[in-house]
Amino acid sequence: MVQYYCPYCNPKYQFQKQSSNGTLICGLCGEDLVKKPFIRLNQIIxxxxxxxxxxxxxxxxxxxxxxxxxxxxxxxxxxxxLMIIIKETLS
Known part of the structure; x- marks a missing residue:
């Protein structure tokens, strides 16, 4: 499931609304929501x-x-x- 978030608002108080043209917007500030990546760069590092x-x-x-x-x-x-050394010394 793809999650969306608003980069400007506090994540605790965010809720999604759908605009008249079908895009998801933030219910608090009205900005477009951004897709949250599955794996971020800092997780890879x-x-x-x-x-x-x-x-x-x-x-x-x-x-x-x-x-x-x-x-x-x-x-x-x-x-x-040890056996090789002993044989060499005896011969």
């Missing part, structure tokens, strides 16, 4: 700002959960490196 702060946090949590489920096997790599 706020969404970008909020996502720039939240996405790294969400990514960190996903990475931590992934490492809890499948931990990296660091002991195997350390043992294999």
């Amino acid at each position: 706020a969404l970008v700002a909020a996502s720039s702060l939240l996405l790294p946090l969400i990514y960190t949590f996903i990475y931590l959960i992934k490492n809890q489920i499948n931990p990296p096997n660091k002991n195997y790599q350390a043992n294999s490196t």
Whole structure:
């Protein structure tokens, strides 16, 4: 549903009237009503700002959960490196 508003009057006290030619006018001042946009520019900017702060946090949590489920096997790599070093020193 498209909403209309008067940019000059207080939103609390606005009411709509229809003029004789069919356009909507403000009941208080008689000015033409303006369509209220579905998404305003400041809402888009706020969404970008909020996502720039939240996405790294969400990514960190996903990475931590992934490492809890499948931990990296660091002991195997350390043992294999240690075995290579020992073999090189003995030979």
